[in-house]
Amino acid sequence: MREKIYTFGPRGSIVGILTEPDPAVARPGAPVIIASNVGLNHRIGPYRSYVCLARDLAKVGYSMLRFDLSGMGDSESRLDNHRELERAILDVQDAMQALTDRSGARKFVQLGFCSGVDSAHAVAIEDPRVVGAIFIEGYSFPTPQFYARRYLKRPWSRRFWHSYWLRTLARYIPAMRPHIREAGEVVEIYSRSYPTRDLLAQNYTAMAARGVSMLFVYSGGYGSDHANNYAGQFYDMFPTLRGEPRIEVEYFEKADHVFTALADREKLLARIKGWMQTHFP
Template sequence: MAERAFRFGRARHLVGIAGLPPVARGTVGVIVLNTGLMHRVGPFRLHVDLTRRLNALGYPTLRFDLSTMGDSGASAEAGSREEQIRADVRDAAALLAGHAGCTRFVLVGLCRGAQSAHIACSEAGVAGAVFLDGYIYRTFGFKLRHYLPRLLSPARWHGFLARKLRQAVEPEEVTFGSVYPPREQVRGELVDMLARGLRLCFVYSGGIGEQLNHPRQFRECYGRGVADHPALHMDLLDGTDHTYTLLCDRERLFGHVEGWLLERFPPTG
């Protein structure tokens, strides 16, 4: 199996690494989007390890940097960031189509990369997506599970009061994070994806406990029509961190992704 570096795209501004195993025409291509400001290698080489594992199973892959991220430049086109992401994914799909004969594609993204994949799922040829720590919203159930044990624990009250005292005398810490679109918007977009026949895999790590604290929260968040849809798979990998730093955690993640792909999009030939 060969890996090749490419400069590609409508303005030859995108940079990526393609894994091109000898495959029969019709096998889906897997496109891995970079995570936030981190380039295509992924956190602790997560994307490198994942794509090479998928190559060994017979899947052509491309891990690349979106416009203005990592080694990729700007296209000099006017348009919103969402339009830019969709155009970048079209360019990535065209590359795999030309070099591996792929006509269908599965997008993979972690965190901000999952949000980019969510945007690009509207593109023709996208047949599925793997969202790693993708969109999830706090629900009433989340708040019950989070706050009730704390309200009943004297030790928790002591810690809470100590934090409040520190905050009263220390300057507020500036934090940066992504701004989610409204939950109903995301739910509507998921409904549309499923109606168009996309197959979706949501995998959440144990590293987002401040946002997700039980598997049933997915159903609480999006409703049974989405959560129980036969084309959607969701799992929570308790005990793992957000970037799957430990090898044992990484193996758990790769096992889930590989199993889902082999079931939903088996290699042809």
Template sequence: MSTTEQAVLFSCAQETQVGILSLPAEQAQVGVVIAVGGPQYRAGSHRQFVLLARRLATAGYAVLRFDYRGMGDSSGSARDFLDASPDIAAAINTLHEHAPEIRSTVIWGLCDAASAALLYLQDTKDTRVTGLCLLNPWVRSETSLARTQVKHYYIQRVMQRTFWTKLLSGQVAWGALKGLARNIRLSKAASPSRGAGDLPFQQRMANAWTDFDGRILLLLSGNDYTAKEFLEYADADTAWSKALKQARLERHDLANADHTFSNRLAQTTVENLTLDWLATTSNAIK
């Protein structure tokens, strides 16, 4: 299927955002907004978002990838995922303006873009969004990081003979053991409370996940501390444990993939899984 690609400019809080719109030759029923994670712009690591958008458009989906305010070619001051809801709203509005035949929208996000997608839904309850593609969601806290490091780094490290050889020979400072002790102490700390006051962003994400009645695709990398930290956090939190058991969730663990799915096999696998899941989502809204 042939596609067209064009740059679009749109406004958000008196600033100008830049996006790239990829459209199929025929009218699309489903649109995909690719949100950006971290200090990144619309191309993505190793042109990941470019390749994904073009393949999705070829399969018949309308796709918009864009720069947050203050990032890439968009104007304004830089901001992080906690303040990205207005940017995502402006992008969804723009996609629907250029492809008014769209009946539903999916947000696709990697790392803290996955987090931003959930926070957007909690902030807006946008009924146009019927699906979420979430890759290695970001739930970083001091406690969750410590738990992940203890389980997936320190325990394996102290079990290695080379570690003790280097320690006793002075090649590894005793500070490494102090670091282990500190992380063990932090790992046993309680997760942030859901009591009075503003909820931690991780709990806001969990609430949005639970309240969302659309479909969710969750892709997790096996060779990635962000994904491991997400699973550690979910295992220790009742709301997240419940969320990961929901029937509308489709989860895939890519054992050998890194954080950004940087090799071609991992990239193609992500594209294929996204397309297969989108086909199911598209059938559900017909």
């Protein structure tokens, strides 16, 4: 395994790290995985997960580029007037072009995590060089079963009652108010602009028809359970995709939104590695 600095984009201002396998295990023609920032954090991924993933994948023959979108992490801003998502899409396209020009890569797997799904999705639906997509904690919509589970579970939820009583007390005791956010917060990961459910179903159907393999990963623990709470939710959101062989869905019931626990993270990385080996042998 070897890692090298990968600068590209306008003025070479975008910074990434390309992890490549030893030639003895490299898989000629295999797609290169591309990942960028999760939220505002820099390119190493939550708890360094992208670094671990890149090194794990290199051991079985895959290359992976992790990079900072322009203006984030170690990358400089673009000197243009594009909007945030447009800039991100340009950055990803520049990454693919650099990998093609310098390493001869022709096929790519887009990896998006949380808000990072936005640019990964936008590029994946348009660009024929994208042959695979991994969407972790991406777009999600509540379903009737989601609501049923949520409200039926609530009376037994320690966190709900903790939050409820804190909020109630805070109405009368000002000193309690600073504690409310911590106890009752809902992480606003699903508040950004979403494509509609119908549009997403069309996008996924079109990608599958184009031959794009997709892995959707959701978690059901803290920070996610307000949006996902059962294993079959994806197909209830998108019933027309049921049975589509190019789509796989994994639900980690106990993992929190950023897979804080090492055990959860190890399972996630193993799932991705296995999916790559199955779909891009």
